[in-house]
Amino acid sequence: MLSLPEPVRVRLIPHTLGYSSAxxxxxISPPPGEVRLLVAPANYAGQGYEWARAAERLPGxxxxxxVVARGTDWGFRADHRVVENVxxxxxxxxxxxxxSVLTGFTHVLVESERPLLGGYCAGDVRREADALRxxxxAVGYVSHGSDLRLPSRHADRERWSPFRDQDWPLLPVLEETARANAxxxxxxxxxxxxxxxxxxxxYPGAVWLPVVIDGARWANPTPALLRAxxxxxxAPTNPIIKGTELIEPTTTRxxxxxxxxxxxxxGVAASDMPTIVATSDVVLEQFRLxxxxxxxxxxxxxxxxVVGYLSEQVxxxxxxxxGLEIPIVQASVDTLESVLRDVVARPEQYRALAEQGPRFVAAVHDGALSAAVLEPFLRSADRRRKAPGSLDEHRTARRRGRTA
Structure with a gap:
């Protein structure tokens, strides 16, 4: 039975494949438009989806x-999903x-230096880039963080850097990965x-592409800091990176x-977070990066x-x-207690700062700025096809890029 075509095996003996027909x-069907962009495969924090929506603000x-899903994705929105083993x-x-990708899209934005064509090039991102071109x-790349952040460099400049912990088992892997990706x-x-x-x-030649959120999902008419x-x-997605163990002695006390x-x-689904945030007064961000x-x-x-530690460079x-100031209260591990006590003592002053948040997000993180940042890449007309590619174009790409 192992010699049967895959569609038959996946119905009859899915246990031999590790996945089922479901x-x-x-x-993917390419979207309409003269410019057709695919953002893949990470979608961390739902950003692949949001950047795609930002790009669609541009005419044409x-x-x-x-998203090529690895484990739990916490329900972030995505246009298309496939589990990694498939x-x-x-x-x-x-x-x-x-x-579909090679004949239907004009641009791709590759997230975190991960392959977006699955096993087509055996996971080799260099061969995949050749096949796409x-x-x-037109191929662009976007880094989400740990794929490009060099631990040794970060440890040199930040006192509370998580990368100063030489006993962290992931440290050598993160260092090697960041160097290889750069x-x-x-x-x-x-x-x-x-x-x-x-x-x-x-990566000094990189361009900041702001994170995008749907502000309407988070809008809250009730002001913060009305309670005694x-x-x-x-909400630490990664407690080591966020500095959770460093701040919780203070917050618990x-x-x-x-x-x-x-x-x-x-362990909360993304769909539940707006309610959790709405019922809070203060959100502690991160204190190490x-x-x-x-x-x-x-x-x-x-x-x-929002209270957290931001570097002056950021x-x-x-x-x-x-041209805007980030309305986040500055606090370090050392100063968090005094900052929180001051918030409790002077709620009116801090409420005024919190009220600046929606305006800042609307100006920087609603997708308009991100669309403007993406536009020069998406208008790279010299490498753009006017219509989905021909079979001849695709066959050339297959000869150079396919392994299976």
């Missing part, structure tokens, strides 16, 4: 995103997927975007004293007071690009 999604641009192992699926597709990007000589401003230190005991939440009502949020993430942006959109970069 795991085989439809192949159609966009779609694909993307890698199902020749029936990835050949059709590659045909041979098909006439070298790969340099080889490609392509447009490189980064989702957080500090990553321009790791503010609700303070912290203050909560035990009745100064704040501290709540740690974990010096950046602000989607969590902080969502909280600002909801008019919550604040200055945002200031230079947008």
């Amino acid at each position: 795991d085989l999604p439809p192949v 641009v159609g966009a779609a995103n694909l 993307a890698v192992d199902s020749a029936w699926w990835y050949r059709r997927h590659a045909t 041979t098909a006439g597709i 070298a790969f990007l340099a080889e490609q000589d392509a447009t490189v975007f980064v989702s957080t401003p500090e990553l321009v230190l790791d 005991t503010p609700v303070v939440v912290h 203050l909560s035990d004293e009745g100064v704040i009502d501290y709540r740690r949020i974990e 010096g950046i602000y993430s989607a969590t902080a942006i969502e909280a600002m959109a909801g008019g919550r007071l 604040r200055e970069h945002v200031r230079l690009v947008t």
